[in-house]
Amino acid sequence: MHGNFNNHESSEHSKHGKQRGWHHHVEESEYRGHGRDHGGWGRHRHEEFEHSEHGEGRHHTSWNLVEEEGHRRGGRRERIERGMLRYLLLDALHHGPKHGYEIIKWLEEQTYGRYAPSPGTVYPTLQLLEDQGLLLAQRVDEKSIYRLSESGEKDLDSRADFIRDFWERNGHPIPSPAMQLEAEFVYEDLQDLQRTVAKGIRMTKDPQSLLSFRQALERCKNEIRHVLTSGAVPLQTSQEKPQRGPQLPPRELEAAIARLFAVEDEALRQTTIRAKEQGLPSIQIAPLQGKLLQVLARASQARKILEIGALAGYSGIWLARALPEDGRLITLEIDITHAEVVRESFRLAQVDDRAEVRVGPALETLPQIAAEGPFDLIFIDADKGGYPQYLEWALKLARPGSIIVADNCVLGGDGLEDVHKPVNSPTGIRAYNQRVSHDKALCSIALPIGSGMTVAVVLNKEEQE
Numbered sequence: 001m002h003g004n005f006n007n008h009e010s011s012e013h014s015k016h017g018k019q020r021g022w023h024h025h026v027e028e029s030e031y032r033g034h035g036r037d038h039g040g041w042g043r044h045r046h047e048e049f050e051h052s053e054h055g056e057g058r059h060h061t062s063w064n065l066v067e068e069e070g071h072r073r074g075g076r077r078e079r080i081e082r083g084m085l086r087y088l089l090l091d092a093l094h095h096g097p098k099h100g101y102e103i104i105k106w107l108e109e110q111t112y113g114r115y116a117p118s119p120g121t122v123y124p125t126l127q128l129l130e131d132q133g134l135l136l137a138q139r140v141d142e143k144s145i146y147r148l149s150e151s152g153e154k155d156l157d158s159r160a161d162f163i164r165d166f167w168e169r170n171g172h173p174i175p176s177p178a179m180q181l182e183a184e185f186v187y188e189d190l191q192d193l194q195r196t197v198a199k200g201i202r203m204t205k206d207p208q209s210l211l212s213f214r215q216a217l218e219r220c221k222n223e224i225r226h227v228l229t230s231g232a233v234p235l236q237t238s239q240e241k242p243q244r245g246p247q248l249p250p251r252e253l254e255a256a257i258a259r260l261f262a263v264e265d266e267a268l269r270q271t272t273i274r275a276k277e278q279g280l281p282s283i284q285i286a287p288l289q290g291k292l293l294q295v296l297a298r299a300s301q302a303r304k305i306l307e308i309g310a311l312a313g314y315s316g317i318w319l320a321r322a323l324p325e326d327g328r329l330i331t332l333e334i335d336i337t338h339a340e341v342v343r344e345s346f347r348l349a350q351v352d353d354r355a356e357v358r359v360g361p362a363l364e365t366l367p368q369i370a371a372e373g374p375f376d377l378i379f380i381d382a383d384k385g386g387y388p389q390y391l392e393w394a395l396k397l398a399r400p401g402s403i404i405v406a407d408n409c410v411l412g413g414d415g416l417e418d419v420h421k422p423v424n425s426p427t428g429i430r431a432y433n434q435r436v437s438h439d440k441a442l443c444s445i446a447l448p449i450g451s452g453m454t455v456a457v458v459l460n461k462e463e464q465e
């Protein structure tokens with residue numbers, strides 16, 4: 001029940017309280033017993049409900065006769081919905097035969113004093129239940145001892161939810177005032193958190209941010225579980241230093257890094273704009289990845305670079321710009337239309353003196369360029385099913401110290417799981433990762449950048465473990 005605690009809903013209810021149904025008022029009390037809205041203590045709204053003719057009409061007249069209310073006890077009280085006392089009486093007798101006063105005491109004790117119905121409401125209700133055949137009464141020493149009849153058990157069963165909720169609220173000791181106050185704060189924080197998350201969900205347009213919300217909530221739940229089991233807040237591990245300042249979700253973080261480290265110039269921007277205009281898909285690498293390729297090319301002092309999968313030449317431009325004047329980039333492209341766009345891109349970016357595109361299926365072109373190797377850096381970014389074969393070729397065309405990079409290798413984790421799937425699995429990415437991560441001739445890592453890049457360095461014999 002997530003209602004506005006301050007709403008007084010009598011008018012709403014009386015609007016519906018018509019025909020043969022009857023309604024109750026909604027009662028709000030400043031309450032320090034256990035509240036249902038919270039599942040704990042706090043301000044508690046007792047919401048009563050309308051019974052229609054489709055409900056339990058057979059009780060209507062008799063219920064109206066009975067006023068039920070718990071006593072106020074030491075500032076704590078439990079009030080129950082009108083008409084529900086009968087089920088508490090039935091429940092008391094379900095736990096053994098009792099006379100009227102014993103029932104009152106039993107309820108008072110079991111609720112730790114929260115609820116003690118008055119004799120003035122209990123005795124008429126017992127009489128009513130007996131008349132309805134739900135109780136059996138036996139006179140012993142001037143007192144009636146009651147026990148449940150079979151139909152009484154059934155009637156009680158029909159309200160099992162109410163009974164369960166009642167005991168969840170009331171069947172445990174009352175916490176100290178200090179505990180109650182702290183608990184109020186916890187509930188307020190919880191509601192605040194719920195509002196914040198709901199607002200975040202409404203405002204965000206990025207699925208990655210939603211994933212980050214879930215991860216943050218998971219961390220919070222884990223910490224609370226830890227407190228529950230060990231009674232203490234978990235120690236921060238060295239990787240989980242207290243966080244300072246706003247935390248950006250991964251995509252925004254990449255964009256922020258790119259703004260600082262990988263700013264596109266006009267030639268690069270125009271490359272993607274022209275590619276779009278020509279109807280090419282926007283599946284080029286991100287600026288951050290382009291810069292990473294440049295860093296790797298520079299680190300390996302690359303003079304010859306091979307790329308498999310050119311599209312419009314965007315990544316090719318990043319790579320070609322990391323080459324010395326006499327360096328060479330060969331990029332392979334199956335689609336002749338794409339290849340034409342690539343040529344124009346290289347010309348406009350003024351790297352056409354060192355970068356060229358070769359047209360055809362890569363597996364046919366690769367054997368033809370074997371004589372032009374070895375290549376210092378090889379970037380694989382074509383059809384994903386071909387990755388394992390491209391890796392074979394990359395290893396043939398590389399030298400010790402060469403770097404082999406492949407794009408789209410993490411795919412939100414899909415590229416990493418189930419690495420034992422056959423090498424010709426649909427994407428080939430898992431097989432690729434399996435191979436580069438285990439091959440002794442390679443030192444490799446997958447990076448969660450873009451949709452994930454795997455970087456591998458070819459080792460010489462002495463370097464291999």
Ligand SMILES: C[S@@+](CC[C@H](N)C(=O)[O-])C[C@H]1O[C@@H](n2cnc3c(N)ncnc32)[C@H](O)[C@@H]1O
Pocket residue numbers: 283284285308309310311312313314315316332333334335338360361362363381382383386
């Ligand atoms: C993801 S795009 C390349 C993006 C490019 N590396 C960039 O970041 O700017 C993949 C390209 O590989 C090409 N391709 C697909 N299968 C190929 C194959 N068997 N041989 C060569 N190129 C292929 C596609 O036509 C497409 O242009």
